[in-house]
Structures are given as structure tokens and as C-alpha cells.
Amino acid sequence: MRVLAVNAGSSSVKLSVVDGEEVVEGVEVPAERGVWGPGVVEEALAGLPGADAVGHRVVHGGREFVAPVRLDAAVVERLRGLAGLAPLHQRASLAGIEAVGRVLPGAAAVACFDTAFHAGLPGAAATYAVPERWRREWGVRRYGFHGLSHAYASRRAAGWTGGERVVVAHLGSGASLSAVLRGRCVDTTMGFTPLEGLVMATRSGSVDPGLVVWLQEHAGLSVREVGEALEERSGLVGLAGTADMREVLERGDAAAVLALGVYVHRLRAGVAAMASAMGGVDTLVFTGGVGENSAEVRWRAALGLGFMGVRVDSVVNAGLRGEGEVSAAGAAVRSLVVRAREDVEIARGVRAVLGG
The missing domain is CATH 3.30.420.40 (ATPase, nucleotide binding domain)
Known part of the structure; x- marks a missing residue:
């Protein structure tokens, strides 16, 4: 079909x-x-x-x-x-x-x-510690996003390495992580909306919810103003004035250095959190526009994850074009670059419903 x-x-x-x-x-x-x-x-x-x-x-x-x-x-x-x-x-x-x-x-x-891959999250990972009425009446929970990409990349990685514990880093203009244990997503970084989690091109990622309340009560910002700022004027563009990771990496000014530092700091912390949800990690996958094309981001992320067994071969990583393995020889965790193929995952879903 x-x-x-x-x-x-x-x-x-x-x-x-x-x-x-x-x-x-x-x-x-x-x-x-x-x-x-x-x-x-x-x-x-x-x-x-x-x-x-x-x-x-x-x-x-x-x-x-x-x-x-x-x-x-x-x-x-x-x-x-x-x-x-x-x-x-x-x-x-x-x-x-x-x-x-x-x-x-x-x-x-x-x-x-995109939410379907995360629909089976364990209760502890899916539930916010908020009033019961919010959860019951308004469906407040962690939904997760980028599920089509996470589903494809984790399945591709499992077939590639045979590892049962996969962390997928979907790094594009939007960015999220998932912990996939034997094909099932058990944790992810995006939540009720695609705003939670990692620093992104224009989105803030996670911030203190008290900050949102404070900005409205004390700074006089409207709900719309806060929402638009967190969605469209934050992340890399809020820190460095550009949403393009390539430009951030090329520049050496203080704003770009800080932006990259914040981005990588959140990424490392998130990968470690995903691994903890599975009791460890066998395979780390980079996908999405930044994940596939930025050897520098992959290298910097791996530098802070050596305690988990993540080690990247600097020469292979820098020279990779397209898909491939970038693990250093003998690394306990295998590191892969997988092309984002949401289109293939969509087609798979269609065939599951219609047959063929």
C-alpha cells in the first residue's frame, strides 16, 4: 500500500x-x-x-x-x-x-x-502533582509529543543494536527526549503542552511555574503576552537573538556561548533523567535537524555523560553525514545518529488501521 x-x-x-x-x-x-x-x-x-x-x-x-x-x-x-x-x-x-x-x-x-506513543506512560511519569479536579475534569497530565519521531528512531535503534533501553534525543526547532524500554515509552520531557522540557529554538522549555504567576501579578503581563513570549521569543532566540543553532555555534560572543551552555546543560540533565527511568541506557539516539547535523552538539552532550558510559569518537562524529554510529570503541553505551522519518511512521500507522 x-x-x-x-x-x-x-x-x-x-x-x-x-x-x-x-x-x-x-x-x-x-x-x-x-x-x-x-x-x-x-x-x-x-x-x-x-x-x-x-x-x-x-x-x-x-x-x-x-x-x-x-x-x-x-x-x-x-x-x-x-x-x-x-x-x-x-x-x-x-x-x-x-x-x-x-x-x-x-x-x-x-x-x-504525536501523543499516542506516550499514551501508555506509567502513572508516576504521566501525572502532575496538582489538584485532583484538574486531572479529572480537564485532563491535566503529561501527554508528550514528537511521538512519531520517537517511535521510529527507537525502533530503528533497537533493530540496529539490540539494546532494550533506548534514549532518543529529537533535537530540532522543537526538542524532546524519550526513554524507551523494550519498545514502550516510559518517560519523556514534553508534558501537557510542547513547551515543557528542553531548551528549543524559540521555546523556553521548563520554567518555574511561579515565574508565570509572578509575571502576571507583578510585571503586569497578560496571559497572551506571557504565552507568546515563552513560545516565540524564548529558547535560543531569547538567549542569543537567533533560533538557528548553526549561527549560535559559529559565533563566539557571550550571548551565543551562554545560549549553547544552557542548551547543552539541559540536554545532558534530560538524558540522565531518561536513563534513570529505565535503570540505565544501552543506546543513545540523536535525531531531528540539530541531532542529525550538529556534530558539535552531539560531542558536547556526550562530554557530560561519560559517567553513564556515553563516549563519542570525535573523528567519526565530525565526519558523519547521514545516519551512522558515532560511539567510541569500547563505549558501554552505543551512540547513533538516525534520520527523522515521521513520514515512514505515519505510513506504518495507516497500514495498521487499513491493512496492507
Whole structure:
């Protein structure tokens, strides 16, 4: 079964035709805050080979959607109801469903959720220590995100090394970690929203919740102002004035040095926390734009994880292009670079629902 994988995000729409584990052809359409020009998706689809079914990446499945599901009008309406949990990303996903549906109205379509891979988190990892009413009535819990990427990378790593305890570092404009024990996610860094956890390109990652209250009560900032600042003007851009890790690494000024230091400090701490959730780690995986392409970030992360058995070969790491192993000889933990393949994972989910 050939599957058209649709990954509609805040900065682009990626369209890929996937046959088995291989991408036959793909195209990326630029977007601005989840909005693209009229007719551009339709035009892009016209240039791609035919597919038997369509799979859509949907960021948030809430408590209801914990596995891929076939799309119909009722499901789409329920997905709209979840938009408040991830407004920018959910709107983009829904817009992609609508645009592709206009071009391929008769094609079977499946929603594949970024939260689904984390739906089975143990209670201790999924639960916030907040009032019971919040958890019961409003579904306040740690959902986790980037699940399609974590699912693919952890499965690829397990097949590569045979290790049962995998930490996946998805490092892109958004960034998160997961602890995957024998194929099951047992901890992750993102939580109720994609804002929790690591420092990202424009997102702050975890901050003291008391800070948010203080900014509203004492600095006079509105809910919207605080939210937009933490989502769009924090992270690398807040520290160094740029969201591009390549620029941060090239510069030697104090702001860039601090930004890189904060980024790596949080990354190391997060990897150690993920390992602790499994009683150790056998394989560390780097994926995503930064994880795949920044040898410097991989090297710096590994330098602080030697106590866990992580050691990277500096020559192999610096010279790697694409996928590969960057472990130093004799390292107790194997370190891999795996290409992010959310499109392949989407296609896998579609086949699980439709067969074929």
C-alpha cells in the first residue's frame, strides 16, 4: 500500500509518498505560523505520484485518541475540540486534512498522533502533582509529543543494536527526549503542552511555574503576552537573538556561548533523567535537524555523560553525514545518529488501521 504522508507544521507542510519503508517522492511547502498560500498544497499534490491512502500527522490526540484512527467528520470535529492544547500545531494539522481532502475526497485517510506513543506512560511519569479536579475534569497530565519521531528512531535503534533501553534525543526547532524500554515509552520531557522540557529554538522549555504567576501579578503581563513570549521569543532566540543553532555555534560572543551552555546543560540533565527511568541506557539516539547535523552538539552532550558510559569518537562524529554510529570503541553505551522519518511512521500507522 502506497501512503501519502502529510506532515503539516508551523513552518511547512511536508508531503511524502511512502511505499514500505521507502519514500518514493516528497515535497515541502513553506508555511508561516501554520498558514500557507491558497492552492499551494493542491499544486504540490498534483506533482506527486498516486497513493492508495492518506496519513496525517496530528500533534494532539488528548485522552481519547491513543492510536491511529480513520478520519471522518465526527473525528475531525473532536480534533477541533483539542486545538486549545496545541493551538498552532493542531490548526495546521486540521488545515492539512481539509486541503488534502479537497484534492483527494475519496481517499481513505488516517490520523496519526504525536501523543499516542506516550499514551501508555506509567502513572508516576504521566501525572502532575496538582489538584485532583484538574486531572479529572480537564485532563491535566503529561501527554508528550514528537511521538512519531520517537517511535521510529527507537525502533530503528533497537533493530540496529539490540539494546532494550533506548534514549532518543529529537533535537530540532522543537526538542524532546524519550526513554524507551523494550519498545514502550516510559518517560519523556514534553508534558501537557510542547513547551515543557528542553531548551528549543524559540521555546523556553521548563520554567518555574511561579515565574508565570509572578509575571502576571507583578510585571503586569497578560496571559497572551506571557504565552507568546515563552513560545516565540524564548529558547535560543531569547538567549542569543537567533533560533538557528548553526549561527549560535559559529559565533563566539557571550550571548551565543551562554545560549549553547544552557542548551547543552539541559540536554545532558534530560538524558540522565531518561536513563534513570529505565535503570540505565544501552543506546543513545540523536535525531531531528540539530541531532542529525550538529556534530558539535552531539560531542558536547556526550562530554557530560561519560559517567553513564556515553563516549563519542570525535573523528567519526565530525565526519558523519547521514545516519551512522558515532560511539567510541569500547563505549558501554552505543551512540547513533538516525534520520527523522515521521513520514515512514505515519505510513506504518495507516497500514495498521487499513491493512496492507
